[in-house]
Amino acid sequence: MFTQEDIDMYINTYAIPWGINIVMAIVIFIVGRIIVGLLLSIFRRVMAKSKYDEMLINFVESILSAILMLFVIVASLDQLQVDTTSLVAIVGAAGLAIGLSLQDSLKNFAAGVMLLVFKPFSKGNFVEAAGTSGIVQNIGIFTTTMTSLDNKEIIIPNGKIYSDNIVNYSAKETRRCDMTFGIGYDDDLLKAKNILRELVDAEERILKEPECLIGVAELGDSSVNFTVRPWVKASDNLAVRLDFTEAVKLRFDAEGISIPYPQMDVHFFKEADNTEKKESAE
Secondary structure, eight states: OOOHHHHHHHIIIIIHHHHHHHHHHHHHHHHHHHHHHHHHHHHHHHHHHTTOOHHHHHHHHHHHHHHHHHHHHHHHHHHTTOOHHHHHHHHHHHHHHHHHHTHHHHHHHHHHHHHHHHOSSOTTOEEEETTEEEEEEEEOSSEEEEEOTTSOEEEEEHHHHHTSOEEETTSSSEEEOOEEEEEOTTSOHHHHHHHHHHHHHHOTTBOSSSOOEEEEEEEOSSOEEEEEEOEEEGGGHHHHHHHHHHHHHHHHHHHTOOOOOOOOOOOOOOOHHHHHHHHHHO
């Protein structure tokens, strides 16, 4: 049976000190989270004024958030008189074990850092990487998110992107639009070339400089192939290709110039005379 003295001793020795420690730990955690939020907000404003890439800001901010919150958690546990030295050692050992088992994830993490530092592409760029292509939406800690032209979300591990060739179609303001058009061998070659030149001059989205190259590229099996290489703004490349191809087909049809399809001429030779000679000899 507990006496009043035992109850008072229990309250003064355990309940009050532990209650104070728990309250202080909660306060430290809440205040710590607020301070971390303020520091991250200041960091984002400073980085934004310095005109750093948004994806780089998000990437660094996520790492800083994790590190700062780790300090807040350790400070809270220390207030509860938890042996944080042992805890740090345990976390370190666990981190080593996890690191060994997640080598691919660490590779993706390192690749993400390299992508953000060297910036082979930025948000909004249309790129081809790791065997796929799309518009870059975000570079995360482990993966990069892109959107395909038909609006599918593509998530690619950073390691695959960094270890493969990267083609950035949006890196330059202008692009050369390579097109090939074939005409029949019986058609007027110079007339077709003049028509192509007229269509190039009439297309306002084609840049005047550098000059568009138009010439005979190949004498094919069934057609004479022209190459047309105008320069356009990168954003106009696909639209110009589609519209110009349609304009060429309509103009060639109107001018009576054929666009041949692959064909083969087969020649037959009669061997009747040789057969009659063999029958006479017999």
